[in-house]
Amino acid sequence: LxxxxxxxxxxxxxxxxxxxxxxxxxxxxxxxxxxxxxxxxxxxxxxxxxxxxxxxxxxxxxxxxxxxxxxxxxxxxxxxxxxxxxxxxxxxxxxxxxxxxxxxxxxxxxxxxxxxxxxxxxxxxxxxxxxxxxxxxxxxxxxxxxxxxxxxxxxxxxxxxxxxxxxxxxxxxxxxxxxxxxxxxxxxxxxxxxxxxxxxxxxSDEKGLVWPKEVAPFPVHIVLISGGNKDVVAEADRLYELLKEHDMEALYDDRDLRAGEKFADADLIGIPTRLVVSEKTLAEGGVEVVSRQTGAATLVPESAIIENLLAK
CATH class of the missing domain: 3.30.930.10 (Bira Bifunctional Protein; Domain 2)
Incomplete structure (x- = not known):
């Protein structure tokens, strides 16, 4: 062979x-x-x-x-x-x-x-x-x-x-x-x-993988921090469906784990962009967008999330 x-x-x-x-x-x-x-x-x-x-x-x-x-x-x-x-x-x-x-x-x-x-x-x-x-x-x-x-x-x-x-x-x-x-x-x-x-x-860095966008298994990683709040879960579900409508595949972490564990796993997996949906982000009127490469975090209004992701 x-x-x-x-x-x-x-x-x-x-x-x-x-x-x-x-x-x-x-x-x-x-x-x-x-x-x-x-x-x-x-x-x-x-x-x-x-x-x-x-x-x-x-x-x-x-x-x-x-x-x-x-x-x-x-x-x-x-x-x-x-x-x-x-x-x-x-x-x-x-x-x-x-x-x-x-x-x-x-x-x-x-x-x-x-x-x-x-x-x-x-x-x-x-x-x-x-x-x-x-x-x-x-x-x-x-x-x-x-x-x-x-x-x-x-x-x-x-x-x-x-x-x-x-x-x-x-x-x-x-x-x-x-x-x-x-x-x-x-x-x-x-x-x-x-x-x-x-x-x-x-x-890679000390936290895990850092995939470039072109070869990442998913471009976006949604991390749900619900705290038992059904409204937060509903918003994360809606965000996941919104991304699908715009042909954006997302890895959706809806596991019932502590925020620290989820963030550590997200760093380990290395998806380029993390979207955090929690009671805090909803109260502030948006979704937290985190770059795996730089660690920079930005609160983006829900209405602007697709435009923000397309610009990356």
């Missing part, structure tokens, strides 16, 4: 790619993978079963391939930015194996990371320890004194594959002049599970 599928995708594309008019093409999948991981540990960070997004590009030329390669690198950067770890994630030069001199990894600085990288903050780039040498630094126009050693987690990678698979498996196309040419390929991967693990490691 392969972790990536260069060979079967190449063989499959022989049925669809014949002419230069059929290119470029891109195939991707989200699939559960299995790996005989000898050092399985750290939960979803390194496991034998995991979900992976793998993408394969098929291009007419090296130039066409490189254009998409850079577009994909930019798209990955946007993903990590939206996931809240962009400032700590660096495009990292790593070994290209038997395919090319370098491949590109996306490494997120984290004390829990297993990889060692050397980061050039000004360039926004890094070099993996496995290829770190004076020769490589000269080629990349980097100086040792400008680099900082960091531990990091690999959250994505992109590989130039060249024509190795296409030549071996007969994936050729006919160009404009009628000549047969091998297809130029690339491979691109992100492990959503490992990405989630990296987000947890990087963004």
């Amino acid at each position: 392969a972790t990536t599928h260069e060979e079967p995708l190449t063989a499959l594309m022989t049925e669809y790619i014949h002419s230069y008019k059929d290119l470029p093409r891109y195939a991707y999948q989200f699939q559960t993978k299995f790996r005989n991981e000898l050092r399985a540990k750290s939960g979803i960070m390194r496991s034998r079963e995991f979900v992976m997004k793998d993408l394969y590009s098929f291009s007419r030329s090296e130039a066409e391939f490189r254009e998409f390669y850079e577009e994909c690198a930019g798209a990955y950067k946007k993903i990590f930015d939206r996931a809240g770890i962009g400032e700590r994630t660096f495009r990292t030069f790593a070994s290209g194996g038997s395919f090319s001199k370098f491949s590109d990894e996306f490494q997120t600085i984290c004390d829990a990371g297993e990889d060692t990288i050397y980061v050039h903050k000004e360039k926004g780039l890094a070099v993996n320890k496995e290829v770190y040498s004076d020769e490589v630094l000269n080629e990349l126009d980097m100086k040792k004194e400008d680099l900082k050693e960091e531990k990091a987690i690999e959250v994505g990678n992109i590989f130039p594959l060249g024509t190795r698979f296409s030549e071996a498996l007969g994936l050729n196309y006919t160009d404009e002049k009628g000549a047969a040419r091998p297809v130029v390929m690339g491979s691109y991967g992100i492990g959503p599970g490992r990405l989630m693990g990296a987000i947890v490691e990087v963004l």
Whole structure:
């Protein structure tokens, strides 16, 4: 059970790619993978079963391939930015194996990371320890004194594959002049599970998780502090239904527990925005809106709650 599928995708594309008019093409999948991981540990960070997004590009030329390669690198950067770890994630030069001199990894600085990288903050780039040498630094126009050693987690990678698979498996196309040419390929991967693990490691605090809005299981966490008051319960129920009407999923904590326990659990779960409904907030004419990231609390009038949430 392969972790990536260069060979079967190449063989499959022989049925669809014949002419230069059929290119470029891109195939991707989200699939559960299995790996005989000898050092399985750290939960979803390194496991034998995991979900992976793998993408394969098929291009007419090296130039066409490189254009998409850079577009994909930019798209990955946007993903990590939206996931809240962009400032700590660096495009990292790593070994290209038997395919090319370098491949590109996306490494997120984290004390829990297993990889060692050397980061050039000004360039926004890094070099993996496995290829770190004076020769490589000269080629990349980097100086040792400008680099900082960091531990990091690999959250994505992109590989130039060249024509190795296409030549071996007969994936050729006919160009404009009628000549047969091998297809130029690339491979691109992100492990959503490992990405989630990296987000947890990087963004958590002493109280618990701090989910970015884009990957949070819910955008809003309603915490009901009723004190046995049925009017407070009714208001919290109404707020929950109001959010559903505006396509906002909410985690609703209506358990019969003390306020301190509920707030501690809310911090532990880490939903971005907490809405507290209690006798006190109703008496003051609103709902308490609390940011999990900053801890800032604001009393928002009930009539303005949807507008307030949409602005976040």
